[in-house]
Amino acid sequence: MTRPAKLALGVLVLLVLVAGGVLLWQARPWEKLAPTTIRGPVADDVISRGEYLARAGDCVACHTAPAGREFAGQRAMPTPFGNMYTTNITPDDETGIGRWTADDFYRMLHTGVNRNGELLYPAMPFANYTKVTRADSDAIYAYLMSVPPVKQPNRPHELRFPFNQRELLLGWRTLYFKQGEYQPDTKQSAEWNRGAYLLQGLGHCSMCHTAVSALGGSREQETFSGGMIPNQNWYAPSLTSNREAGLGEWDIKDIVDLLQAGASKRGAVYGPMAEVTYHSLQYMTDEDVRAMAVYLKSLPPKGEQRAEPQAQMVAPGTMELGRRVYAANCAMCHGDEGRGFPPGFPPLAGNQSIEMASPVNAIRMVLNGGYAPATRKNPRPYGMPPFAHLLNDEEVAAVTTYIRVAWGNGGTPVTAAQANALRSVTIE
Template identity: 45%
Template structure:
């Protein structure tokens, strides 16, 4: 009897321990050198000369460039607040994370940090006082940043104005507020260290890997998370829903989603630095990334990222298993589908045709084509519903300062009409997608109003 009781107690303790590990929030948002000098930042900034982006000439310029590519300001700046002073609230399924002050203020910022302290935060995920940082700060990616680059970033941040702003505490539910459990999470999911130089790959590929897996921390959003909030590491680009903000970060490795090998280098680099190209555009969280960070990529770094992404091994979507089929959207009869398509076409002609064209062809470089658009036909309908409800706003960039955008239709279309027109778009002009129901639309309508 005693043995049975102890087994129950130990089981409960194990379950508590596992729940304490669930700290790997991946919201939108925050050594070893590379084995080859070819992997370090090649000292390029966003300055342009004769149409090309030239290299910075000082450590501070280089640090400014690296901080931009790391998109540090996006997370460490509250809306309407001082740059890098922190205070931005990051919603997660574990509670609210509040980003810290990283200005040069000695009391509330990192002004009393040494270059070694800063490097330790990036490389090992530890604060100056030795506290383990939550993985909402993407040290799983930043660990790949070289010491030379970390020192340049540190120098730049220390050169910025000091802002006195106290750091607010995170608001996390138990047991996620138990910081001691982070050591267990790290033991399972974090291994600090630089990336090995792949001699069989080109210098562009290696440079792209360094940026994509490190500073740009693309896997922080474009990956699937397990029940403990962790992905498969900095090279996991399997795509996934972004918790609490109701956007889907598409897979960079799926032939059924973006299918990046079919993009030309020019198309992909234009999307990264302009925010659009002749056939596509960014919106939602990715629009902020382009505006705050990627538009400042040097020409060579943009090309290197495109080289790496286009070389990612692509995987065909596996056939749905029994469970997938059981929870899939309900099918409709042929007659019901015809009725949906008729109603959807009427809505499309009234609301969408002027911009996206009679045949869904769009206007190259202005309004994306809907015909053959793979992102409209995938299983996740998060992004198209969000775009219809709250609008699609392409970021203003140096190369595209006055972009065309899509107005919100939440005040115009009810849930049933949104579902109907989206089903029409997903199945017109040769597209093939599942039927969308009104019940799927409503949660995103609420999210659209909250954002």
């Protein structure tokens, strides 16, 4: 395509977005709300249910700064467009949501528009939270109104032009936002629908497990297809591809253990997913976690199946170096044949997270180590020490390559340049 043609196409796309935004603004669907279910004093059981649902939504993880007061905001959220800062959602009248009504709160969750009529940036997962029912929204609101108020002003976002122009969000919403509460699939069981509701809505799993475009959005048909988490240098694997983290071959118990305890005989969670288990999933009921597992296991497989063994692709010298590094540093915990000693020490042989096309997570684990979260069902997890200070880039690449291709694994080789690029990454 010629440069003038590309320019014309870009102008056409911009005009379409503007036109769609104008129509959206005229329609103002966020002003059409169901009436509140809150009338007078709120019962303790509603507040308790709201606390549980807030846990399911992992609200505390984003709205609490490191060493800060719970729900008081000001946590930095790095994005490709600049730093954003989470808001104070304690019931302080001046700096929090103390003057918000249940209607205001539901409108924010359901439509992505705050009490002042401002469009929210999609770092707030309103594209998922729109699926939350009015009753659940009101319960979360009741809980947040019961927590101690914290007087802490909200910090302005630090976004580059033109991303600091909220009006442009009308175009984003035209492309990526579909407003509406979750509608049960009558062809599926109540358990499946409960899992779908939690994962698609409050769990907002697609925020990480779906690749985002240059505009920071994702298409519905690409949901759960996997992608790099912006600015975190972790890869959230596809939940549908057996080449990555597709769970169709897993037992329900293994999925439940991974989500709720943080470790199962098939593997353990690290990085951003460890935070999700620590702050959220470990507190959910066995019934709800099982429902999530049932839904995840049912996701239709997409993309590649598991790859054939790839050891023949690796130079003999690299394999030998990787074998020696593995024998000296890894075999004690993961076994000579990579079978591990689960759930404490996960297997590497046949481990889909090791074989993925993207080697980012495997390299980061070798360099930085990691720990599964301490949870109610796994209070004293084992961890992996970092090796960045012991191994040079060639050794990191060789051992990562070795575990990705040994024992019949279907990964691909890793280069020293790839190891070096991740060596300076700050552990999140």
